[in-house]
Amino acid sequence: MIDQIRPTDLPQWMAANAAHGPAVVLDVREPHELQMASIKADGFELVCIPMGVIPPRLNELDPDRPVACLCHHGGRSQQVAHFLASRGFAHVANIAGGINAWSAEVDPSVPRY
8 A cells, every 4th residue: 555645744754764765755747847846855855757757767766765756636646656666666655635735735935736
């Protein structure tokens, strides 16, 4: 089962998984979406790989590290989280509500689109 975490819960999730290494937030949105709105890495590594190219770029991610997936509203990131889990990633979460919720709950300076 994939952990569903709200953006405000990310620090607690990272702390709970800290024994597995520094957390990665994997933003799976498209490049044009990243230009509209992006988050700042704060206590985690931010990696941006569009959903459609995750399979050929999977080797860029460490399956032992905690990975929290992010998209616009949480649908694509949920799919990617399941894909990662099926490929042996043991510590995976979906950031429910995506960057839209991030703007509402964590950083209102992040544009909503």
